[in-house]
Amino acid sequence: MYDFPVFLSLSDMPVVIIGGGKIAFRKAVKLEPSGADITVVAPEFHADFEQWAPGKKITMIKDKARPEHISGAFLIISASGSREAINMLKAHHSPNQLINGADDKTFGNTAFPAVLKEKEFHIAVSTGGRSPRLAKAIKNHLYSIKNQLRHL
Ligand SMILES: C[C@@]1(CC(=O)O)C2=NC(=C\c3[nH]c(c(CCC(=O)O)c3CC(=O)O)Cc3[nH]c(c(CC(=O)O)c3CCC(=O)O)/C=C3\N/C(=C\2)[C@@H](CCC(=O)O)[C@]3(C)CC(=O)O)/[C@H]1CCC(=O)O
Ligand SMILES: NC(=O)c1ccc[n+]([C@@H]2O[C@H](COP(=O)([O-])OP(=O)(O)OC[C@H]3O[C@@H](n4cnc5c(N)ncnc54)[C@H](O)[C@@H]3O)[C@@H](O)[C@H]2O)c1
Known part of the structure; x- marks a missing residue:
């Protein structure tokens, strides 16, 4: 698993983060300097998100992750730890999307180093x-x- 290293150019690429907790925040902070077009979907956001995101290219959607949230994404970060969200992602991702299983390494094709x-x-x-x-x-x-x- 994860046996091919690559450096990506993510400028303006659609990236979706599922989850709004500590781990989602860590991934968002790492991704933001890349210039990616980041959307974060979660029913509840950690206070760090609310303070950090305004003024940045980050869209926050207060909702459970749904198929329409992930459909256009180049890269999806699964960081909710929610079985419901993981099962939704498993059922609705497309085979050519990059998926980072931050909450479940048995699923996904991309790891953050x-x-x-x-x-x-x-x-x-x-x-x-x-x-x-x-x-x-x-x-x-x-x-x-x-x-x-x-x-x-
Ligand atoms: C390197 C780093 C980069 C980053 O996160 O950006 C990173 N994890 C870091 C830290 C860290 N992760 C965890 C702990 C607490 C536990 C502990 O202490 O061991 C700590 C320590 C800490 O936070 O200090 C727990 C953990 N990690 C994963 C799961 C899910 C699972 O295993 O199913 C669970 C929950 C397990 C559970 O709860 O059961 C999964 C993944 N974590 C990865 C990357 C990918 C594989 C990287 C590789 O190939 O080596 C992968 C597969 C996917 C991904 O996340 O991309 C970053 C250090 C950054 C730095 O400081 O530079
Ligand atoms: N990859 C890593 O480096 C790493 C490190 C530590 C922990 N983890 C794992 O990451 C996961 C998240 O950890 P955390 O500390 O951020 O958890 P947390 O409880 O702080 O946050 C979970 C977030 O997911 C949201 N959420 C719940 N159900 C959802 C749904 N259906 N759709 C979208 N969002 C939903 C919650 O509202 C919350 O914002 C856990 O599974 C944990 O084991 C990963």
């Missing part, structure tokens, strides 16, 4: 879904040694 972004380079670490904590630890280790490579 742990990212180290500097002016000169961009490193993404994945464990193929096996251990996000390990991915984070490797990223933090690379961060701690990056200055040793400055002369290259």
